[in-house]
Amino acid sequence: MSVVSGETQELQPPILSYVKDLPNLCSLAGLVCTTLAIYYSILGVYYAAMIGMIWAVAFDWADGMIARRMKGRTANDQTFGVQLDSLIDIVNYGVAPAVLLLSYGNFDPLFLPGAFIILAASAIRLSYFNTFGLSSGSNYTGLALDSNNIIIVFIFLFEAFFSTGVFTIILYLSCLMLAALNVSQIKTPKLNGNPVNVYILAFYTLGITGIYGWKLL
Numbered sequence: 001m002s003v004v005s006g007e008t009q010e011l012q013p014p015i016l017s018y019v020k021d022l023p024n025l026c027s028l029a030g031l032v033c034t035t036l037a038i039y040y041s042i043l044g045v046y047y048a049a050m051i052g053m054i055w056a057v058a059f060d061w062a063d064g065m066i067a068r069r070m071k072g073r074t075a076n077d078q079t080f081g082v083q084l085d086s087l088i089d090i091v092n093y094g095v096a097p098a099v100l101l102l103s104y105g106n107f108d109p110l111f112l113p114g115a116f117i118i119l120a121a122s123a124i125r126l127s128y129f130n131t132f133g134l135s136s137g138s139n140y141t142g143l144a145l146d147s148n149n150i151i152i153v154f155i156f157l158f159e160a161f162f163s164t165g166v167f168t169i170i171l172y173l174s175c176l177m178l179a180a181l182n183v184s185q186i187k188t189p190k191l192n193g194n195p196v197n198v199y200i201l202a203f204y205t206l207g208i209t210g211i212y213g214w215k216l217l
Contacts, residue, residue, distance in 0.1 A: 013076070040052065096149070122182065153208050155174055
């Protein structure tokens, strides 16, 4: 405790003291994956970007699962973790898809509105969730943002079947549709709280990594 101007104030913990918290480390590991996804999107190495995007989801799910099972976390630990996870979600599921779309469109100004819509929908969706939480127990209002990456990496599996021009349109429309679903009133189940879904995502992540890793050879 310290005394400042006659008032007793509680000492604040150092900022980096929260980095040692395992769920937060998982969140940051997901951010590393997203950083690589953005980097490879800019370079045009899209298969590598897909691997980064799906692993970002895997680490995002892992941090929540670990946080729910950990004992002894303080209220401050939990509050900080929620804020960190939410901020990283904007990068994982807003910035990364937006940069991917811009890069695939050769950074043509025509793709700027799409990139903005993706980012705006992500910010609005997260702000709404942070304010109101889940709807009717275990459902989200609007499509959960992690679904964006899960669906985009699946769509990219079919890139080779289309010309670049056609697939660019498919990607653009898909991103706009996902953004619309993110801020819609549809109710979607909370998938990452179910152990079965965790195993499904694990297999999906490994499968996607294997397929895109093979494509990179």
